[in-house]
Amino acid sequence: AYVIFILATTEANKIPITVLSRCQRYDFKRISIETIAARLRELIDKEGWDVEDKAVRYIAKMADGSMRDSLSLLDQCAAFYMNETLTYDHVLEVLGAVDTEVFSRLLRFVMDRNVLGCIELLEEIVMQGRELVQFVTDFTWYLRNLMLVQTADNLEDVIDMSTDNLANLKEEASMLSMDQIIRYIHIFSELSGQIRYAAQKRILVEIALIKLCKP
Numbered sequence: 001a002y003v004i005f006i007l008a009t010t011e012a013n014k015i016p017i018t019v020l021s022r023c024q025r026y027d028f029k030r031i032s033i034e035t036i037a038a039r040l041r042e043l044i045d046k047e048g049w050d051v052e053d054k055a056v057r058y059i060a061k062m063a064d065g066s067m068r069d070s071l072s073l074l075d076q077c078a079a080f081y082m083n084e085t086l087t088y089d090h091v092l093e094v095l096g097a098v099d100t101e102v103f104s105r106l107l108r109f110v111m112d113r114n115v116l117g118c119i120e121l122l123e124e125i126v127m128q129g130r131e132l133v134q135f136v137t138d139f140t141w142y143l144r145n146l147m148l149v150q151t152a153d154n155l156e157d158v159i160d161m162s163t164d165n166l167a168n169l170k171e172e173a174s175m176l177s178m179d180q181i182i183r184y185i186h187i188f189s190e191l192s193g194q195i196r197y198a199a200q201k202r203i204l205v206e207i208a209l210i211k212l213c214k215p
Helices: 033-047 053-062 067-080 088-095 100-111 115-127 132-151 163-173 178-195 201-213
Strands: none
Touching: 033 053, 033 067, 053 067, 053 088, 067 088, 100 115, 100 132, 100 163, 100 201, 115 132, 115 201, 132 163, 132 178, 132 201, 178 201
16 A cells, blocks of 8 residues: 555657556656756755856756756766856866857858868867867757747747857857758757767767868
């Protein structure tokens, strides 16, 4: 009478109807960035840590809807900067991520067909010890935001970005056609599926950047 069996699956469609008809079904959804950030801030204040709001927001975004992952990321970052202010730049450094400003510079090189500029910027990213898999994921997200900005207004609550960066994004969106943006997204989405287990990650990224620069 005190035992409850819980079946967790991401493929509920494969469960036989004879089983489903005897179960209570609960669909769990990803947690919003706002909810994760608020919970992290609550824990940070309780621990007495000094963490920038921008850093908290980025960790919440990186968790991709998982509270558990957000706590792991926060612990990881805090461990590197114990008794110091944990800044946005510190979080980028620990997680091997790249600031949005770098993506804006890269996109403008692409729009100018400046292959050398793209390769040199990639060299800069690599020399800083940034993680290329995360770089590809984040730049794909940047392109997605570019597409959203071009299709609708008043997206400040949907696009997690500062006012200055959002202004740059809107300017860049006006300089590209929707077909170009979709082509860029397709190239980097394809790259994200190849790079994770590749031995020569940098070469794959360089090839993708050259493809982006082609007319």
